Amino acid sequence: MPAAIRRVPIAVSLVALLAAWPFRARADHYPRQPGIDAQHYAFRVTLSDDTDEIEGETTVSLRFVSGVDGFWLDLASPKDAKGMTVTEVSSGGAPLGYVHRDDRLQVQLPAPPKAGELREFTIRYHGVPAGGLRVVKNKFGERCFVSTNWPTFARQWLPMIDHPYDKATSEFLITAPARYQAVANGRVEEIVDLGDGRRLTHWKQSVPIASWLNNIEVAEFALRNFAVDMGTPLQTWVFPQDRVAGIGTFEVPTRQALEFFSNAVGPYPYEKLADVEAAGMGGGMEHASEIFYGERSVNGRPVSSLVWHEVSHQWFGDSVTEKDWDDAWLSEGFATYFALLAAEHFDGRDAFVAGLKRSRTAIFSADKRAPVAVVHDNLPEIENGRAPVAVVYQKGAWTLHMLRAQLGTEAFWATMREYYRRYRDGNASTEDFERVAEETAHADLGWFFRQWLYRAGEPVIDAAWHWDAAARKVALDLKQTQPGEIYRLPIEIAIAGAGRPERVAMTRREEHFEFACDKEPSAVDLDPNTWLLADIHVSKM
Numbered sequence: 001m002p003a004a005i006r007r008v009p010i011a012v013s014l015v016a017l018l019a020a021w022p023f024r025a026r027a028d029h030y031p032r033q034p035g036i037d038a039q040h041y042a043f044r045v046t047l048s049d050d051t052d053e054i055e056g057e058t059t060v061s062l063r064f065v066s067g068v069d070g071f072w073l074d075l076a077s078p079k080d081a082k083g084m085t086v087t088e089v090s091s092g093g094a095p096l097g098y099v100h101r102d103d104r105l106q107v108q109l110p111a112p113p114k115a116g117e118l119r120e121f122t123i124r125y126h127g128v129p130a131g132g133l134r135v136v137k138n139k140f141g142e143r144c145f146v147s148t149n150w151p152t153f154a155r156q157w158l159p160m161i162d163h164p165y166d167k168a169t170s171e172f173l174i175t176a177p178a179r180y181q182a183v184a185n186g187r188v189e190e191i192v193d194l195g196d197g198r199r200l201t202h203w204k205q206s207v208p209i210a211s212w213l214n215n216i217e218v219a220e221f222a223l224r225n226f227a228v229d230m231g232t233p234l235q236t237w238v239f240p241q242d243r244v245a246g247i248g249t250f251e252v253p254t255r256q257a258l259e260f261f262s263n264a265v266g267p268y269p270y271e272k273l274a275d276v277e278a279a280g281m282g283g284g285m286e287h288a289s290e291i292f293y294g295e296r297s298v299n300g301r302p303v304s305s306l307v308w309h310e311v312s313h314q315w316f317g318d319s320v321t322e323k324d325w326d327d328a329w330l331s332e333g334f335a336t337y338f339a340l341l342a343a344e345h346f347d348g349r350d351a352f353v354a355g356l357k358r359s360r361t362a363i364f365s366a367d368k369r370a371p372v373a374v375v376h377d378n379l380p381e382i383e384n385g386r387a388p389v390a391v392v393y394q395k396g397a398w399t400l401h402m403l404r405a406q407l408g409t410e411a412f413w414a415t416m417r418e419y420y421r422r423y424r425d426g427n428a429s430t431e432d433f434e435r436v437a438e439e440t441a442h443a444d445l446g447w448f449f450r451q452w453l454y455r456a457g458e459p460v461i462d463a464a465w466h467w468d469a470a471a472r473k474v475a476l477d478l479k480q481t482q483p484g485e486i487y488r489l490p491i492e493i494a495i496a497g498a499g500r501p502e503r504v505a506m507t508r509r510e511e512h513f514e515f516a517c518d519k520e521p522s523a524v525d526l527d528p529n530t531w532l533l534a535d536i537h538v539s540k541m
Contacts, residue, residue: 028325028379030163035068038168047176052135059122067112074155074162075105082130091121123159132156138279144219149212151382164321167208174201181221187271210321213288230262235274248300250275257311266420269319286313312338323427325379333396353530359394366390371456398533399452405531407441415440459487459534466541467520478511494528496521
């Protein structure tokens with residue numbers, strides 16, 4: 001299908017404009033636009049039971065950081081009967097020149113704005129989304145409109161800067177058949193029955209969020225306002241047939257997570273916390289203030305680990321968002337570990353350790369297939385469904401766990417609180433997090449982050465011990481056998497019958513240690529309290 005092009009008289013050619021565009025490539029290959037800063041999006045979306053096509057009108061407020069001749073927004077181009085067709089771009093009632101091609105809507109300005117100037121632009125369009133917003137039937141055979149924009153599917157139906165680096169406030173004005181209820185980010189502003197069989201529902205998100213966190217679901221729902229906890233309204237949005245099951249599935253773990261993370265990290269960042277049953281998906285998706293859960297999980301039994309993971313994202317991933325997809329562990333690694341911390345708090349140390357050990361096994365298995373560093377070029381893998389989940393999620397979590405061991409639990413929580421306080425509602429990088437940890441702990445942690453986040457694989461330790469009866473001691477030889485440089489490792493050593501574990505530092509490829517012991521031990525255990533991500537093999541000489 002040909003590109004949608006509308007031309008109005010302008011002083012500078014669009015070709016010349018694009019040739020001089022101030023793009024700046026970053027590690028995840030998404031080109032930034034340093035001359036603009038998105039402030040707010042107003043998404044007006046009209047849905048119908050007669051067609052899967054949507055009608056859209058988006059008004060974007062941009063602040064111009066420097067004088068530029070134009071800008072672009074991500075928006076899927078028409079292809080194979082799907083995608084969005086733009087019919088008009090305007091500002092202040094005046095039409096603007098634009099080119100919609102290759103999933104980008106490029107807009108030219110008749111004159112460069114002044115630095116600091118704020119302007120609004122309105123885009124009118126329509127089409128059938130190829131992704132992002134889907135029209136599906138739920139498990140009861142009922143029609144639903146449900147969006148999941150992670151990681152880069154917002155552009156399939158919403159014109160915007162579809163990357164985490166430029167966060168903005170937003171609102172959805174959803175017009176749909178009156179038999180449906182609509183849920184979206186933030187607080188509901190208005191619900192109006194239009195008198196023609198349709199209903200307008202207006203939601204407003206007053207805190208800046210990343211593009212992929214903007215989402216809606218329109219379906220026949222049973223809405224339950226079940227509490228106001230820590231000053232936050234709590235809700236469940238489930239299909240009417242699941243009204244009772246939704247109570248059992250969500251309410252207890254949601255309250256647990258809100259209270260635990262609010263007390264441990266800092267205030268909850270959004271206007272509400274809603275659990276939403278989502279048609280046609282599994283697992284969970286941490287949209288800001290409205291978490292979507294796969295419909296099969298709503299069965300009346302608490303899904304505690306899943307809820308703890310997704311709710312923790314409201315702090316880490318949603319409020320504090322990675323600047324770059326290469327740092328996806330700042331979202332997923334954090335949520336994975338914080339779900340384990342919730343398990344430690346509510347279910348006890350044994351449940352916590354069991355989760356760590358399962359994660360460690362998954363990491364070793366993944367690294368045997370294709371070792372990759374935690375911080376690496378994640379976006380192509382994410383988009384192609386080949387992201388190394390065990391590395392970004394589980395090894396990211398284990399890095400936080402080992403940081404806790406390095407700093408101590410009290411300093412670890414102080415680091416988390418300061419990191420959240422400093423970057424709340426903004427963006428952060430791995431370097432930013434490292435800086436906070438170093439400032440809080442008053443220590444150089446560069447070596448720690450380099451070896452655990454920027455290096456593929458894990459240490460492999462071969463340990464051999466024997467008991468010297470004459471000298472009444474245990475001799476222990478340790479050797480790191482993984483390829484490449486050695487790791488700097490704090491190691492706990494437990495000798496059966498010898499009292500509390502000993503702590504040693506392994507800073508060379510081969511180390512020899514000796515420990516007093518009155519009688520021959522039955523075993524020697526490295527890492528008895530599960531603090532180290534290493535493949536450890538112990539033998540008796």
